[in-house]
Amino acid sequence: WSHATTIEGPIEGMEYPMMTFTPNSAVREDQQWVIAHEFGHEWFPMIVGSNERLYPWMDEGFNTFIDLGNAAKYFQGTPYGDSIEVHPLHLYSDHAKPGDEQPLITNPTQVRDLFWVGYQKPALMMQMLRYEVLGKDRFDAAFREYINAWAFKHPTPADFFRMMRDESGMDLDWFWRGWIYSTARLDQSVDSVATRADGGSNVYLGNRGTMVMPAEVSLTFVDGTHTIVKLPVEMWNLGSQFVYRVPEKKKVTRAEADPRRALPDIDRANNAWPRGSSGN
Ligand SMILES: [Zn+2]
Known part of the structure; x- marks a missing residue:
């Protein structure tokens, strides 16, 4: 457009080509939001x-x-x-x-x-x-x-x-x-952690909901060190359970899925192992 105009008008925010109406908001944040939103429609x-x-x-x-x-x-x-x-x-x-x-x-x-x-x-x-x-x-x-x-x-x-x-x-x-095509819901879980013969750990992850997403898991080791593992969504290709073989040859004492709480996980009670060890 050669130009665009926003006008304080009698209606709430509404967009037209080259022109938008915005209400007069008492709060600066609301005013910025509605101006940006209506202009965004250009x-x-x-x-x-x-x-x-x-x-x-x-x-x-x-x-x-x-x-x-x-x-x-x-x-x-x-x-x-x-x-x-x-x-x-x-x-x-x-x-x-x-x-x-x-x-x-x-x-x-x-x-x-x-x-x-x-x-x-x-x-x-x-x-x-x-x-x-x-x-x-x-x-x-x-x-x-x-x-x-x-x-x-x-x-x-x-x-x-x-x-x-x-x-x-x-x-x-x-x-x-x-x-977009469904209302699938996400529920990732850490089901258990087991120690392998070589001293390392296997982390048993679950996808208990109907939505798939990549998984991020934070691991705490027996020596107190931490690491974050990011697993691609293809982990769920073969079903709703996935065993992550932790490459480190030391015991995992705590594991938590989605530790940043970035995903819309509908049940956080099963995200951390041992149960109840989440930061809630
Ligand atoms: Zn709009």
């Missing part, structure tokens, strides 16, 4: 023209994902700025209610909780893809290419999936299945 869906009537996750969701990173940067060093990016993860337990939650692909006219399905959960999905699956560099390069390739065109979900797969070099069908 990219999604005004330039990258996905179908907002069918796929709100592709414009409201992508936009919200970028707004979160933007707000974190803009208010960096403040309590708000330093916590805003985990907001969608914290909303998870209140909104991802089993039996009531609807998949992102649901036609929005039938969506009961559009705040979650159209905005916050897709933002969480994009954060998971960026921080936990692909890593920032690989994600950013792929997502930028999606934006470049589909600017002034009309991408469908399949176009987005193809672009993210081809640019990242990673099969992501499992990810879209869990995050």
Whole structure:
């Protein structure tokens, strides 16, 4: 666009090509959010023209994902700025209610909780893809290419999936299945730890939910040292149990899945072994 204008208007935030309306907010953080969000629509869906009537996750969701990173940067060093990016993860337990939650692909006219399905959960999905699956560099390069390739065109979900797969070099069908086409829920566990004949340990990991994600496990050894192990999602290819043979030839005294609490794990009581040793 040659320019874009935002206007304090009589309605809550609303976007149009080259012009947005925003309310007058009493709180600076809220004001920044709504201006950034409505302006964000100049990219999604005004330039990258996905179908907002069918796929709100592709414009409201992508936009919200970028707004979160933007707000974190803009208010960096403040309590708000330093916590805003985990907001969608914290909303998870209140909104991802089993039996009531609807998949992102649901036609929005039938969506009961559009705040979650159209905005916050897709933002969480994009954060998971960026921080936990692909890593920032690989994600950013792929997502930028999606934006470049589909600017002034009309991408469908399949176009987005193809672009993210081809640019990242990673099969992501499992990810879209869990995050977009279903309401799969994640429950990783450390089931037990056993000592091997060579003095090392085997860690028995479980995937008790319906969603798969890569696993990060923190290990504490008998000598008090720690290590963090990152296991790729392919670990679950052969089923919901996985034995990690710890290469170190010393006993593991404690193991915990998702120690950063970065994933929407629905049952943290089974994340640490021995049970009850989690940092709760
Ligand atoms: Zn919006």
